[in-house]
Amino acid sequence: MAMRYRHLAATAKETVGVYRSDIHGRGLFCKRIIEAGEMIMEYAGTKIRSILTDKQEKYYEGKGLGCYMFRIDRDEVIDATLSGNAARFINHSCDPNCYCKIVPIDNIKKIIIFALRRIYPGEELTYDYNFAKEDIKLPCNCSSKKCRKFLN
The missing domain is CATH 2.170.270.10 (SET domain)
Known part of the structure; x- marks a missing residue:
């Protein structure tokens, strides 16, 4: 893999x-x-904690940006909005x-x-x-x- x-x-x-x-x-x-x-x-981007997604989404809405996030698991999300x-x-x-x-590559979860x-x-x-x-x-x-x- x-x-x-x-x-x-x-x-x-x-x-x-x-x-x-x-x-x-x-x-x-x-x-x-x-x-x-x-x-x-x-599906690449910046890995963020799940608890930050609502805050990020509101920030992007305020800037008129589309929001591109993909949940890895309960704790982590890939935010591809700015760096995806x-x-x-x-x-x-x-x-x-x-x-x-979700695939582990070198012990890192990848989508x-x-x-x-x-x-x-x-x-x-x-x-x-x-x-x-x-x-x-x-x-x-x-x-x-x-x-x-x-x-x-």
Whole structure:
């Protein structure tokens, strides 16, 4: 796994690109055939403590910035808003072609994006955000046949 991970940085620019998305804003798109099970890229950013996420989110809202955070576990979150990579642009879908997995690389937890199935050039990469259910519903724009209509 560690060897596959080290290969990611060298191949990411030839594998994916950020372009305008019909789902939301910008999205991450496939530039070459990606095989099922292939490790695509890391969701990178600054590791912060979970208790700081609400404060960071309010700060970003005040600055008019989008917020890109991904929970590693109960205690840690990757904040990709200011220092993340292109993985932060992967949009949600109720019928995704990718999935995320927390993988220990050299004893450090990394969020890795994998292909669920073969993905073809021009396809937008998506994964299910799996947001917790809340009273205030966030509408889903994925337009898939399996759409649940809400992200949460």
